Each structure stands twice: as structure tokens, then as C-alpha cells.
Amino acid sequence: MGRVLHQRLTTARAAALTYPEVGATRGGPLPRGYAHLRRRVHLGHGPDVLERAGRYVLGWGSQLGTGFAVHPHAPATEGATVLLRIALPGSRWPRLVIPCRVVWTVDEPDRIGFAYGTLPGHPERGEESFLVSMDTDGEVWFEVAAFSRLAAWYARLGRPVAALCQYLAIERYLAAVASRV
Numbered sequence: 001m002g003r004v005l006h007q008r009l010t011t012a013r014a015a016a017l018t019y020p021e022v023g024a025t026r027g028g029p030l031p032r033g034y035a036h037l038r039r040r041v042h043l044g045h046g047p048d049v050l051e052r053a054g055r056y057v058l059g060w061g062s063q064l065g066t067g068f069a070v071h072p073h074a075p076a077t078e079g080a081t082v083l084l085r086i087a088l089p090g091s092r093w094p095r096l097v098i099p100c101r102v103v104w105t106v107d108e109p110d111r112i113g114f115a116y117g118t119l120p121g122h123p124e125r126g127e128e129s130f131l132v133s134m135d136t137d138g139e140v141w142f143e144v145a146a147f148s149r150l151a152a153w154y155a156r157l158g159r160p161v162a163a164l165c166q167y168l169a170i171e172r173y174l175a176a177v178a179s180r181v
């Protein structure tokens with residue numbers, strides 16, 4: 001699997017993102033023409049909570065805590081290309097390999113996080129952000145925001161199942177981060 005994974009990563013690194021609205025999850029309204037998801041969970045209070053949760057998120061903790069493997073595994077940095085891998089439950093098929101590129105990161109006193117965008121071979125087109133933030137009252141929140149369209153034939157064929165899978169993944173991301181604080 002190592003050689004095949006390396007080849008897939010090399011191909012993904014050479015590819016362009018599959019959507020034009022790169023960085024749109026950084027703030028403001030999400031772009032038209034996509035399905036939108038935005039969910040958040042309260043994590044606690046104060047800079048220590050922000051720092052712990054933010055480091056966990058930058059280390060791909062929300063993905064790892066949901067059952068994804070991240071290759072290569074290193075903290076999220078802008079421009080990095082990764083392959084997210086997950087085994088389909090009850091399936092003897094190889095892991096689903098999902099290529100993504102980190103399109104922005106933020107590491108500020110009141111906000112820590114990143115977003116990745118889709119590359120060819122991803123079942124969707126769009127972007128997903130993972131942001132830990134502290135409001136003016138010191139309350140710390142973790143938010144996942146996404147805009148996407150189905151891209152792969154198998155995702156379009158099973159549109160309701162694909163939408164449910166994305167929703168459940170986001171719920172699991174929130175739970176994974178909340179359980180680490």
C-alpha cells in the first residue's frame with residue numbers, strides 16, 4: 001500500500017483545486033450554488049481551552065478522532081496536500097482515499113484553525129473549515145463550516161446517503177474536539 005499511497009499523494013500534489021471559491025470559509029457568506037453546512041459546539045472558557053483545542057484541531061484531531069487516517073501526518077499548514085483515508089464499515093474494499101489541500105490556516109490569540117479544499121478524486125467539490133475561536137466573553141467554540149457539491153459518480157448516485165454522511169462526519173468532528181477539551 002505504501003507505494004500506491006505515495007503515487008496518489010504525488011498526483012494530488014500536482015493537481016489543482018476543484019472549485020474556484022478558494023478561501024471562502026475564512027469568513028462572510030458561503031458561496032452560492034453549493035450545499036452549506038455550519039455547526040458549532042461550545043468547548044469551555046478561557047485561553048487554555050482555546051490553545052488545547054486549537055492545537056488538537058491543527059494536528060488533524062477532528063479527522064483522526066472521527067476514524068480518518070491522515071497521510072502524511074503533520075500539523076496543518078497552508079498549501080499542504082494530504083490524503084484522508086477511511087475504511088467503509090463492513091466493507092472488504094480498500095480504504096476510501098480522499099485528496100485535500102490546506103487552503104488557509106489561522107493561529108491568532110482568539111482563533112486557531114484551518115480549512116481544506118477538494119482535489120480531483122474527492123467525492124465532493126468545495127471546502128471545509130475547522131475553527132476554534134474565543135469570543136469577547138472568553139467563551140470558546142469549535143465551528144465546522146462547509147460548502148460542497150457532489151462530484152464523484154458514486155456520491156451523485158447515492159445523493160441522500162452522501163448528504164447524510166457529510167452531516168454525520170461534521171457531527172463526529174464536533175464530538176471529537178469537544179471530548180478532548
